[in-house]
Amino acid sequence: xxxxxxxxxxxxxxxxxxxxxxxxxxxxxxxxxxxxxxxxxxxxxxxxxxxxxxxxxxxxxxxxxxxxxxxxxxxxxxxxxxxxxxxxxxxxxxxxxxxxxxxxxxxxxxxxxxxxxxxxxxxxxxxxxxxxxxxxxxxxxxxxxxxxxxxxxxxxxxxxxxxxxxxxxxxxxxxxxxxxxxxxxxxxxxxxxxxxxxxxxxxxxxxxxxxxxxxxxxxxxxxxxxxxxxxxxxxxxxx
Amino acid sequence: xxxxxxxxxxxxxxxxxxxxxxxxxxxxxxxxxxxxxxxxxxxxxxxxxxxxxxxxxxxxxxxxxxxxxxxxxxxxxxxxxxxxxxxxxxxxxxxxxxxxxxxxxxxxxxxxxxxxxxxxxxxxxxxxxxxxxxxxxxxxxxxxxxxxxxxxxxxxxxxxxxxxxxxxxxxxxxxxxxxxxxxxxxxxxxxxxxxxxxxxxxxxxxxxxxxxxxxxxxxxxxxxxxxxxxxxxxxxxxx
DNA sequence: CGAGATGTTGAGCTGACTCAACGGGAGTGG
DNA sequence: CCACTCCCGTTGAGTCAGCTCAACATCTCG
Numbered sequence: 001x002x003x004x005x006x007x008x009x010x011x012x013x014x015x016x017x018x019x020x021x022x023x024x025x026x027x028x029x030x031x032x033x034x035x036x037x038x039x040x041x042x043x044x045x046x047x048x049x050x051x052x053x054x055x056x057x058x059x060x061x062x063x064x065x066x067x068x069x070x071x072x073x074x075x076x077x078x079x080x081x082x083x084x085x086x087x088x089x090x091x092x093x094x095x096x097x098x099x100x101x102x103x104x105x106x107x108x109x110x111x112x113x114x115x116x117x118x119x120x121x122x123x124x125x126x127x128x129x130x131x132x133x134x135x136x137x138x139x140x141x142x143x144x145x146x147x148x149x150x151x152x153x154x155x156x157x158x159x160x161x162x163x164x165x166x167x168x169x170x171x172x173x174x175x176x177x178x179x180x181x182x183x184x185x186x187x188x189x190x191x192x193x194x195x196x197x198x199x200x201x202x203x204x205x206x207x208x209x210x211x212x213x214x215x216x217x218x219x220x221x222x223x224x225x226x227x228x229x230x231x232x233x234x235x236x237x238x239x
Numbered sequence: 240x241x242x243x244x245x246x247x248x249x250x251x252x253x254x255x256x257x258x259x260x261x262x263x264x265x266x267x268x269x270x271x272x273x274x275x276x277x278x279x280x281x282x283x284x285x286x287x288x289x290x291x292x293x294x295x296x297x298x299x300x301x302x303x304x305x306x307x308x309x310x311x312x313x314x315x316x317x318x319x320x321x322x323x324x325x326x327x328x329x330x331x332x333x334x335x336x337x338x339x340x341x342x343x344x345x346x347x348x349x350x351x352x353x354x355x356x357x358x359x360x361x362x363x364x365x366x367x368x369x370x371x372x373x374x375x376x377x378x379x380x381x382x383x384x385x386x387x388x389x390x391x392x393x394x395x396x397x398x399x400x401x402x403x404x405x406x407x408x409x410x411x412x413x414x415x416x417x418x419x420x421x422x423x424x425x426x427x428x429x430x431x432x433x434x435x436x437x438x439x440x441x442x443x444x445x446x447x448x449x450x451x452x453x454x455x456x457x458x459x460x461x462x463x464x465x466x467x468x469x470x471x472x473x474x475x476x477x478x
Numbered sequence: 479c480g481a482g483a484t485g486t487t488g489a490g491c492t493g494a495c496t497c498a499a500c501g502g503g504a505g506t507g508g
Numbered sequence: 509c510c511a512c513t514c515c516c517g518t519t520g521a522g523t524c525a526g527c528t529c530a531a532c533a534t535c536t537c538g
Contacts, residue, residue, distance in 0.1 A: 060378050065466060068378040085364050090371050090469040109300045132329050136375055139299050139307040142425030146494070150473050178517065186381030191494055194520060225302060230329040391524070416484065432486060432524055 003027055003102075004076035004164045005050060009122035011233065019116045026112065027052065027102040033095040040092045047103045049079045054099030054176050059183070060091045063165050069184040071134060072157070074098075075208045080127060097175040097210070099222070125232070132230045140184045143223070146195050149185050151224035154205060158214055160233055175214040200225075242266055242341075243292070243403045244289060245317035248361035250402050250472065260475035264353065266291065266341040274336040279331045285418060288318045293338030293415050298422070299330045308423040311335075311396070315403045336414040336449070348361045364471070371469045380425045383394045383464070385434050390426050393444060397453055398470055403463060413451040438462075 008018050015023070030052060038056060039045050049056075051073045058079075070091060073079060079093055084106055095101070113120035133156065140149050161172040172216040176184075178192040185192070199205050204220050206213045214220055245259050254262070259264040269291060277295060278284050288295075290312045297309040297318075309330060312318060318332055334340070336403055352359035372395065379388050415423075417431040425429070437446050445452045445461050453459055460467075 013455055016470070060374070062378070062382055066382045070374050070377060082363065083368060085360065085367055086471055087473065088468075089472070091374060101343045103441060121324065124321065128321060131370060131373070134370070134377065135297075137375065138309060138380060139301070141377060142307050143301055156382055170394050172394075173287050177515085188495060190496085191516085197518085225460050229327075232329070234326065381510060418484080428485085429528085436486085
């Protein structure tokens with residue numbers, strides 16, 4: 001069984017058996033964390049983390065105690081291979097709930113991308129998608145009301161989970177508390193609760209045991225004004 | 240007189256005379272635009288643009304007519320050299336006011352970074368800073384009220400303009416309309432006006448003829464809860 | 479000299495916030 | 509096995525930052 005990163009990259013372009021094997025081999029140093037920081041502001045990481053199971057997030061804390069979640073790292077996500085150009089991290093990365101993570105020395109990544117150009121290209125593509133997602137989050141928070149905003153986030157998570165084949169029916173893991181959703185969307189936990197209730201009342205989603213079910217993806221997309229192009233999922237078809 | 244990109248990269252690490260010259264030589268194909276798109280959603284650009292004079296911005300339009308500005312490109316800014324991995328742009332880039340721009344074929348960039356590793360590293364660093372800025376914008380819009388938010392934006396612009404030596408005293412070009420400020424900060428033009436008046440009333444800034452003067456940078460930083468670390472300006476000192 | 483773009487002001491409205499309370503479930507310790 | 513506590517979700521009621529709508533003032537430029 002190959003790792004999730006392989007699954008993700010395969011959605012971009014075919015990998016040879018050798019490349020897939022090289023990617024899998026990279027994950028020998030794995031460990032489990034639970035709700036703890038993997039990387040903290042000010043660190044200068046010498047390794048790259050790959051999420052194998054569970055979720056993590058990038059976030060920033062503000063002096064007044066507020067927190068903003070900048071991105072989710074779901075299985076198959078790599079926290080940036082380029083970061084070692086900076087002297088220090090300007091944000092932190094933390095596991096959400098329990099997560100299994102592989103630590104990969106940066107040299108291993110460098111060797112890998114040098115030997116296998118297809119992998120290099122795939123990782124590039126993946127990093128660019130992460131940037132595109134970040135841009136869309138800005139649009140989301142700045143321009144859409146809380147209802148549309150939350151629906152939009154769920155559509156995005158849905159598609160990303162589909163990409164790594166972690167959905168069954170309309171259901172997938174969503175290990176977030178309402179507070180964390182609030183820190184993602186820039187709204188209060190109280191308000192998250194009310195908006196979520198509306199989405200449930202309209203029959204769009206159900207949540208249960210840290211899992212979410214989307215009952216009508218198209219209806220949710222419509223509610224979210226969702227245009228999936230920014231995820232660049234079609235790279236394979238177009239290439 | 241060398242171009243502004245050279246100035247910017249020099250703030251990261253020294254460039255040899257040869258490297259600086261190579262960078263300058265790249266800008267032979269220049270032109271002037273005024274408030275028009277350089278790149279549009281759906282395009283697949285085969286070249287990279289370097290802003291020499293004036294400003295440009297990345298932006299996205301929404302179906303309901305709203306617009307979000309995602310980033311400003313000021314002199315010395317390159318619109319990403321990696322974008323050609325994607326099939327199509329997911330946002331547009333437009334000149335703000337009148338701007339002089341150099342069009343650089345992507346192959347020229349590739350050659351340059353291959354021949355001069357120091358340049359490659361500098362461009363890397365610059366791209367990473369752009370990402371860091373984008374993350375901070377998300378924090379800004381999601382977590383800070385409109386007053387703090389606007390002050391924060393002005394602090395950032397101030398430091399970026401300083402980096403490319405485009406400030407004189409506390410004054411610098413700010414070719415933005417209040418509507419564009421609104422599209423940047425996620426607030427109404429009407430509200431931009433009122434917040435701006437408050438910043439003026441408190442003696443923090445003055446605007447006149449599309450130029451801004453900051454009268455007390457420290458006071459403005461305090462009002463903005465501004466922490467400049469995300470701009471990674473100290474790369475040189477730390478390295 | 480007219481027209482569109484930009485900036486300014488006033489007045490009323492509303493989406494999201496604050497504060498405060500309560501319920502249920504999971505873990506912990508006695 | 510119960511009592512306690514903490515975390516998380518839920519609900520209600522009042523408040524406010526920022527919005528909408530609408531008018532008007534300036535300015536630029538053809």
